[in-house]
Amino acid sequence: xxxxxxxxxxxxxxxxxxxxxxxxxxxxxxxxxxxxxxxxxxxxxxxxxxxxxxxxxxxxxxxxxxxxxxxxxxxxxxxxxxxxxxxxxxxxxxxxxxxxxxxxxxxxxxxxxxxxxxxxxxxxxxxxxxxxxxxxxxxxxxxxxxxxxxxxxxxxxxxxx
Numbered sequence: 001x002x003x004x005x006x007x008x009x010x011x012x013x014x015x016x017x018x019x020x021x022x023x024x025x026x027x028x029x030x031x032x033x034x035x036x037x038x039x040x041x042x043x044x045x046x047x048x049x050x051x052x053x054x055x056x057x058x059x060x061x062x063x064x065x066x067x068x069x070x071x072x073x074x075x076x077x078x079x080x081x082x083x084x085x086x087x088x089x090x091x092x093x094x095x096x097x098x099x100x101x102x103x104x105x106x107x108x109x110x111x112x113x114x115x116x117x118x119x120x121x122x123x124x125x126x127x128x129x130x131x132x133x134x135x136x137x138x139x140x141x142x143x144x145x146x147x148x149x150x151x152x153x154x155x156x157x158x159x160x161x
Contacts, residue, residue: 029159030150045075053156054146091120122148124157
């Protein structure tokens with residue numbers, strides 16, 4: 001008898017499990033307005049950067065190519081600045097992340113610091129720096145410029161909720 005009761009709940013459990021999985025799928029964020037709406041609603045956002053699809057600038061000069069590197073970061077703490085709120089012509093969202101990593105370019109460890117600035121015209125600037133953990137001196141400093149990938153264009157910045 002208990003077995004019969006257990007099986008009678010099975011269709012409901014399968015339905016709700018399927019509904020949960022369908023709602024938990026990753027969804028692409030296609031532009032700045034969708035990003036701002038997502039953040040304002042408190043949803044989690046992941047950023048996946050394909051640096052090879054961005055422009056690399058060193059000392060203000062564009063390099064012929066960018067490294068074939070992919071990185072991911074979650075947007076945890078961020079700030080939104082409306083147009084004109086800080087002398088800015090475009091609205092933007094800014095956030096950063098810093099993690100201690102093994103230096104891929106040398107010996108020892110470095111803080112891998114990335115600052116992201118996503119503008120209302122869907123352009124993105126990423127400052128990538130390696131900092132010495134003992135004295136915080138800059139070991140590497142790169143500026144990448146790209147755009148939000150909307151699933152159709154070749155933008156190097158992919159946003160997901």
